[in-house]
Amino acid sequence: MVETVANPYLDGNFAPIREEIIADTLQVIGELPQDLSGMFVRNGPNPQWPPIDQYHWFDGDGMLHGARINNGKAIYRNNYVQTRRWKTEYEAGKAIGSGLLEPQMDNQGISKNTANTALVWHGGQMLALWEGGAPHAIKVPELETISKYTYDGKLVSAFTAHPKIDPVTGEMMFFGYSFMPPYLQYSIVSAAGELLRTVPIELPTAVMMHDFAITENYTIFMDLPLSFRPERIQRGEPMLMFESDRSSRFGIIPRYGDNSNIRWFDSPPCYVFHTLNAYEQGDEVVLIACRMSSTSVLQSNSNADIPYLYQWRFNLKTGLVREEMLDDMPVEFPRINENLLGRETRYGYVGKMANSSLPLFEGLVKHDFSTGNSQIHDFGQGRYGGEAVFVPRPNAINEDDGWLITFVYDEGSKASELVVVDAQKLTHEPVARVLIPQRVPYGFHGTWVSEEQINRSVGV
């Protein structure tokens, strides 16, 4: 008998689900706060059909899981993002396109845009995001796919899964990276949703760039040594590899600047999937992010690349960089109160990684940067969550007055819940646990859309 090694990302609660459902009158343990009104939506990979080649966790078709919360009640629904690839494979009744690990097999002309990574609400519109292509507009609260979204044809690059919205001006900054020059393009969308400008930023080589950061006046790009070099394929190596002999470069550019006024700062090699925030302080730009000393992103099941919260201080006067570890606890999926994005925050929220070769999150950590202390919310034995989105309480005065929301899966009972934790009482039991009548697979990023935003949505 041939021994088969199961792919852990197609197993357990990483395995896809098949049903798209709507469920109302959900059972709530505890109480959903009356002033928590809106919709939590989370994106993640959910392959529609069994993969035809080696499966990577990043390959699955995007599926949205939403919880509409109003008057202490919750309605759950889940829908695929209906991308071109999804529709083609739906009609074919099988997988056609290949994945990241064997991209040379993709000769069917099928767009690989899975739209599976993240969500953003901007300009009265929800967008499902994937860093290799254009966003998809999503109808809220229905979670139906409207269409690919190209800003009236002005979008000329891919679109990061992590755009940044300035909470004061409402502008949205995003970038797109590419294997071909220009390797990086930087764009700004007005608060009303008009793509205002796109400028190329020069890089020495193509790199995988997952996230970036903004401050009140600057945008920060991370040219980290996870490079794409097509010539590696001839040598039988993966095209994407971490180069441990190359520096990390952080580029700081005025928000409306271009390649001529970017300033680059070198620091030891590392990889960063996600930034927590950045801000200005005197002559310095401060960046906080989850840093790994290396990464083997496409070689699955490596647990060598453990992320820790780090801070970089870039001095714009002296050109010096100071890099400092903030905590020795493995953490990822950083979030803040986004009403303060680009400004100094007192708090940061991160997922606490379990001691596992899989990306399992056993709790939430609230960092207090003013004291250096942190508090932990433990999901409980055999229970794992994901990224927690911070939802500010309406009219809150204190930065941490709000809730942290995430889906949690119980490996014992094999059931999923939406968990709502009071961010000011982090170590307490959740204020509400909403029982979801089907399994919600582990996924990537979510967002919160307030009642006011839903009511003012452009509603295409």
Ligand SMILES: [Fe+2]
């Ligand atoms: Fe991400």
